[in-house]
Amino acid sequence: MSDDVALPGALEKKGPLPFAAPPYWLDLASEDYKNCCRDEKGVPLDPILAQALPSPAELIDAPLESEDPLREEEHSPLPRLVHQYASRLLIRVTGTCPLYCRHCFRRNLLPSEQGFISDEEIFLVQQYVQNHPELREVLISGGDPLSASTERLEALFAKLREARSGIFFRLCTRAPVSLPERVDGKLVSMLKKYKPLRMVIQANHPKELSSLFLEKIDMILAAGIPVRSQTVLLRGINDDAGVLEALFVGLSRAGVDPYYLFQGDLAAGTAHFRVPLSRGLTIYGELRKRLSGLEIPRYAVDAPDGAGKIYLPEGLIGLESGFWRLKAPDGSIHFYPEEA
Ligand code: SF4
16 A cells, blocks of 8 residues: 555655555646645645655754654553543554655654554553543554554454443544545445444545545445544645635535644644644634534644643633743643744
8 A cells, every 4th residue: 555656766765754645645636746846845736745745844853843742652551552531542553554644743653653553462452441441432543544454453343342342433544535445345344333433534625525535435424434524734735714614614515524623733844834823723713704513623732742632712821922822621731832
């Protein structure tokens, strides 16, 4: 699934994140990826290609950036596990993805977690779930879990249900958007067996809502699996109220509930994608005028010190010396730079 197409030599090895993009994804673009127009930093202008093609801008680490911007390591009781919120356990089941998104907040981690979680690691996860009765939900994340075979995924689901019958699954995957052909009857029939299960996808631009994507979403919904979407606010890709309006209306029409619009994380090598938070607030204010309550996602930022999600604009206290002061749901105070 990886390296489905070759890049011109000079762009092949920029930064830690490998390049992989399915031909399907590249075909969504308006230009040939080999000769596409780029901005002064070398980032493709096309919103599809900008998410997929490496650029020299990734080699620049801004001062406040981190290789682990959400501080997952501090909430990691075992390799591949993140237990930040009491009721939810996240498992990075693989570091492999059909499409490596250049803005990914785990971009510096994925290369070290290639390959699917081993049987030994699954055994340890089972024990962890059994020892933590406060857990209600397991997030199957990565990388992209759908880069693994249906059989391997089913074996994982079965083991987790063996550890705790009825535990909720949240399958976090970009595959319906990046590689819709991965969603086939066999996969959907398997997922149907493991309800309660929800799917959370990532969609960033209306061009991603192709007829094939819509067909696959129909299949998933017809199996009684709810689908929600996350969107990352990305400079030059979707930092425009009209673009986001079209995206969220399109997702809602398809039966996908827009769930989160994320302010960009401070992941090393992604400064060129981040939108100043003040501009994000302006865009979100416009969306609130244009969209219904069912169509609009929550705007949120992950606190750079690992304190979790803070909703915007509710969590804003004010801007001081270039930093936004933010209040988390537990009352703790955190900071996020206006520009970084
Ligand atoms: S599919 Fe998800 S995990 Fe993989 S690169 Fe994209 S955002 Fe990151």
